[in-house]
Amino acid sequence: MAAVEIRSVRKSFGRVDVIHGIDITVDDGEFAVLVGPSGCGKSTLLRMIAGLESVSDGEIAIGGKVVNDLPPRERDIAMVFQDYALYPHKTVAENIAFGLRMRGTPKPEMEKLVREASDILQIGHLLERKPGQLSGGQRQRVAMGRAIVRRPKVFLFDEPLSNLDAQLRAEMRIEIKKLHQRFGTTIVYVTHDQIEAMTLADRIAILKGGYLQQFASPNTCYARPVNRFVAGFIGSPPMNFAETDVDAGISRLSLGQGLSVPVSPEARQRLQPAAGRRVVLGLRPEHVKPGAGGPSSVPAGVELVEPLGSETLVLLRLGDALFTGRFPAEAGLKPGDTTPVDCAFANAHLFDPQSGQALTA
């Protein structure tokens, strides 16, 4: 059990700066997820926590102890790699036991722990096999068995599910969540899949280009993104954006091509920071709803229809902007139709067009 503190950590490879000073404190027992686009430095940060990369500047502490100069084996962590990294020449049992063996655990105890770990992960029947004889999902379970058997202070995961198919991924996601509930161990989990991030995390750290954008609970990141990048990254389908000039009275929002959408008095409060200036308006698909006669109803052209079974995503043209809306399953629309759409501006987000910083609280 331990907190992981990342204090002003920087990393450069030669002359290339990859991490530009990041501060994150993962509380004891917390499930923290690092997300961000490819190349943003997620793996690098995780590997610095593991001790596989040196820290160029700043400090990393595990359980209150600065570990910058400790080799991986002395940090009491376990890591699950994207490509599993099982020892191909060892059996499943030997793979799981290896860490215990290196730490001089007595044999009977070792066997007991391996048995327990393999029971938890339901791989007891595979113990005598070599990794080459396992399916992808089974290898992933073995890799997790190898991590949990030592009961380390912190689990580190680097995109552990990205090699699995969608169904297996959903299954293993639940498995990982259960492991966390069972052991309550601190977890730092890297993924670029925002659904994994939303479903697993206590808090999500969103990285971009080596900078931390936001570190907050999934709901906070979703409801109160600090900038346009986070707003667009969290949520699926992503938030709709449109750049618009707002008049001082906030009576209408102009979306180009002569389309201006009336703003309800309730929404005016929300849009207050935009009064008399140019902003980027952000609206989530669930706030772009079908409806005539609403306060902000306007006709929109249907460009694309994506039925999902439970609902239908509709790509709509509103002036210059293309908005995705969540419509009921039986929307009965087809491309080329015109349909009335009601934008719930009371839930809108506003961002500065230059800096991208959120203007709404």
Add this chain to the structure above:
Amino acid sequence: MAMALPRFPNKRKMIWLAALIVAANGFLPVLWILLTSVKTETELMRLPITILPAAPTLQNYVRVFTDQPIHLFLWNSFAVAVLSTALCITVSALAAYALVRLRLPAPGLILSVLLAIAMFPLISLVVPLFQTMRSLELLNTWPALILPYAVLSMPVCTMVLVSFFQDIPNDLENAAMIDGCTRVGALWHVVIPLTAPGVFTAAILAFVNCWDEFLLALTLSSRVVKRTLPVGITLYQGEFAFPWPIISAALIVAIVPVSILIAVFQDRVVGGLTSGGMKG
């Protein structure tokens, strides 16, 4: 390793022909030596030449063991070869690992320089080595041969190991280090077992190099009891006579141990142990 061969109209036939030439070149002399070793000297000198011995005899082999202390030569050769191979592989493995993993500046250049060193003609090293060993008072000892042999095989062994180590995914070692290994521990527990074919290949190269070496052995180990096989075998030649059958028998005695060694390790050399640890 796949190499792009130029396309011949009859590629298969060409390959068979080449293989035949290589095999014949290797085997026919050995076969001839083997046949000679069981002939009498009179039969060997007789015309017309007989291919198969008229009256096979093991007398030459008895003479091999009685005329000279060949058991000492065998023992010296064996000990020197084993020890220098062990030393060579240990150092080469560490060097290869460093070149592959430790993010050294210009690893390619370092490897080229290493290989360039191997291009020095041996004869140019004999005098300095002799002087060095004399100053160290190591002449006529095993270390006098073990040390230079290990160094001489090191470039090629390092190169072989580099090519094998490169194929081991980095995360396997990372996993081992997180599991509690030091870097050297990860090398020992994970990299070496997975590159066993490469390690054995390098070891056989080093071993055969030592087993065959004549020039340094002759210069640095002149006392009879410290001689290795290649030098020892020359002792069977008399001042005027050249007893071919006995020398042939001695050669067979020298060839057999290496053949057995290679045959035993053949399986391991051809093994493919790495499949399946990573996702692929």
